[in-house]
Amino acid sequence: MDLLAQADRITMNRERLLLDAKAQAALLAGIGYAAPQPRMQIPAPGTAALATMETGVYLMGEAGYASEHDQKIARWVAYILAGGRVTAGTLVSEQYLLDLEREAFLSLCGEPKTQERIAFTLKTGKPLRN
Numbered sequence: 001m002d003l004l005a006q007a008d009r010i011t012m013n014r015e016r017l018l019l020d021a022k023a024q025a026a027l028l029a030g031i032g033y034a035a036p037q038p039r040m041q042i043p044a045p046g047t048a049a050l051a052t053m054e055t056g057v058y059l060m061g062e063a064g065y066a067s068e069h070d071q072k073i074a075r076w077v078a079y080i081l082a083g084g085r086v087t088a089g090t091l092v093s094e095q096y097l098l099d100l101e102r103e104a105f106l107s108l109c110g111e112p113k114t115q116e117r118i119a120f121t122l123k124t125g126k127p128l129r130n
Contacts, residue, residue: 009024038093038095039094040093040094042083042091042093042097043088043089043092044082044083044084044089044091045081045082045088046082046083046086046088046089048088049081049082049088050079050082050085053078053081053082057071057074057075057078067129067130069111069113069114069117070129072108072111073108073114076107077104080100080101080104083096083100084100
């Protein structure tokens with residue numbers, strides 16, 4: 001599926017994750033890595049796509065496949081993927097999409113059910129469906 005590039009690294013031992021990440025960051029800094037220029041002209045799918053995704057979220061909830069909190073998370077994801085409530089084809093920047101993601105993340109972090117999920121996953125390494 002080409003999800004990883006040849007230059008990507010995998011750390012199998014969790015105990016070494018931070019150490020390996022620091023070493024990779026130091027290596028990249030040493031060879032003069034510069035982040036790519038952010039994209040500025042990304043066409044957003046817009047409100048029609050958002051409505052379609054929200055319908056899917058609703059139907060999954062009605063069918064019992066998604067809890068109320070799952071649906072809340074999925075609605076935020078749909079909002080981000082659609083580029084917010086914009087007309088289809090509106091050109092947005094990468095930073096705009098990252099700002100939408102940050103807004104969603106911060107909003108969800110204030111939810112007790114999200115905090116329970118994070119704590120459970122950090123403790124057990126498994127997801128919590130609440």
